[in-house]
Amino acid sequence: MLSFGLAHLARAARGTGERLVLLTGVESLYLHELATLPPGTIEVVPVDTGDRRAVAEALNAIEGLQGLISSTDTWGVTGAELAAELGLPGIDPAVIRLVRDKFEVRDLLHRKGLSPFAPFAVDDASALDLDRLAAAVGLPAIVKDTAGTSSRNVWLVRDAGDLARLRREAAEATLFGRLFAEPFLAGPVYSAETLTWAGRTRLLGLSSRLMSPQPWFREDVTAFPVALPPGDAREIERWLSELLAVLGYTDRFAHVELAMTADGPRLIEVNPRIGGALVGESMCRALNANVYEGLVDPALGRRPRLLDAPLGGGPAVAFVLAYPDRAGELVAVHGLDDVARYPGRTEWYPTKEIGADIAHVTDGRGHAGILLAEGPTAEIATHRAVAAAAALRVETRPAC
Numbered sequence: 001m002l003s004f005g006l007a008h009l010a011r012a013a014r015g016t017g018e019r020l021v022l023l024t025g026v027e028s029l030y031l032h033e034l035a036t037l038p039p040g041t042i043e044v045v046p047v048d049t050g051d052r053r054a055v056a057e058a059l060n061a062i063e064g065l066q067g068l069i070s071s072t073d074t075w076g077v078t079g080a081e082l083a084a085e086l087g088l089p090g091i092d093p094a095v096i097r098l099v100r101d102k103f104e105v106r107d108l109l110h111r112k113g114l115s116p117f118a119p120f121a122v123d124d125a126s127a128l129d130l131d132r133l134a135a136a137v138g139l140p141a142i143v144k145d146t147a148g149t150s151s152r153n154v155w156l157v158r159d160a161g162d163l164a165r166l167r168r169e170a171a172e173a174t175l176f177g178r179l180f181a182e183p184f185l186a187g188p189v190y191s192a193e194t195l196t197w198a199g200r201t202r203l204l205g206l207s208s209r210l211m212s213p214q215p216w217f218r219e220d221v222t223a224f225p226v227a228l229p230p231g232d233a234r235e236i237e238r239w240l241s242e243l244l245a246v247l248g249y250t251d252r253f254a255h256v257e258l259a260m261t262a263d264g265p266r267l268i269e270v271n272p273r274i275g276g277a278l279v280g281e282s283m284c285r286a287l288n289a290n291v292y293e294g295l296v297d298p299a300l301g302r303r304p305r306l307l308d309a310p311l312g313g314g315p316a317v318a319f320v321l322a323y324p325d326r327a328g329e330l331v332a333v334h335g336l337d338d339v340a341r342y343p344g345r346t347e348w349y350p351t352k353e354i355g356a357d358i359a360h361v362t363d364g365r366g367h368a369g370i371l372l373a374e375g376p377t378a379e380i381a382t383h384r385a386v387a388a389a390a391a392l393r394v395e396t397r398p399a400c
Contacts, residue, residue: 067299089301125170140184147177150364185259223318223378282317318381320389328396344373344384
């Protein structure tokens with residue numbers, strides 16, 4: 001599910017003399033980028049990617065298969081396992097299984113002295129007691145899915161009212177893993193974009209996160225690269241290298257979320273992939289490089305050229321995820337003709353087709369599109385993107 005970046009990935013593959021085959025059960029996710037590519041650039045193979053046997057059969061049918069890229073969390077374990085079974089280059093599946101379990105990651109890092117607190121298992125949300133939760137991790141607390149994505153199934157618990165909402169919503173939630181609790185980290189959120197090979201990690205930069213008001217954790221605005229004092233950047237890179245080494249992370253991108261608290265940077269979670277939404281696009285522009293080579297090279301068993309390449313010189317980038325005010329059928333996105341008048345080479349990237357059902361507006365599943373703008377700094381790019389996005393209105397109507 002690499003809805004954006006597919007064109008960059010195809011060019012990176014072509015640069016190594018290989019062709020790109022896309023296995024997907026939801027081709028509509030890629031229509032925006034497929035429409036920009038010459039016919040035949042990418043071979044699309046329809047397959048239910050939730051059916052492991054069907055995916056394996058589709059891979060075995062590809063002539064001259066050289067590598068496998070699984071670019072998102074949900075299929076990370078499947079991708080690593082299939083690469084190992086097919087004798088293709090890749091990371092140890094056990095490492096991806098570990099990293100996909102946020103409880104186990106937190107527990108291991110706590111035991112190794114790299115996280116100041118331990119996780120607390122929530123075996124039954126309906127029986128969770130506020131006093132027990134406060135004693136285990138303190139209040140406010142975060143309760144979330146051990147294998148969740150896109151800010152889904154994340155609850156802030158500050159008081160009895162929040163606990164009642166957690167019990168009610170968790171009873172109906174579809175979990176990818178199980179629930180656990182940890183302290184709420186007070187501070188702005190960032191994501192470190194890293195690339196690792198043979199145990200060496202390079203920090204490519206930090207992307208910022210502006211979040212929705214509490215109690216939701218919806219990501220609304222992102223900018224790259226965040227300007228940090230040189231000493232801080234080196235310290236974060238050293239910390240991330242040590243953290244990933246403890247996890248056995250030997251090669252590939254990582255998208256590491258952290259909070260800058262009053263006590264310094266604190267880990268939120270490790271995602272074994274390149275950054276989602278338009279983070280990859282932002283890196284390509286700002287770093288003046290096709291960062292998707294960092295996906296292709298390791299998939300072919302090669303040291304990523306990106307580890308040694310001079311990076312920088314491009315514009316800073318920011319983007320705003322455009323959400324409707326209410327759930328329902330997507331009717332229109334108003335104001336698209338106006339955004340071109342704003343500075344920053346604004347661009348609109350649709351993520352849903354008109355008529356799509358938007359069932360959730362409090363997490364990352366609900367945006368109808370993304371508005372991107374450039375600037376000389378991430379701060380100015382953010383100002384431009386937010387100003388242009390204010391001209392947009394995503395209209396929905398109640399689903400029948």
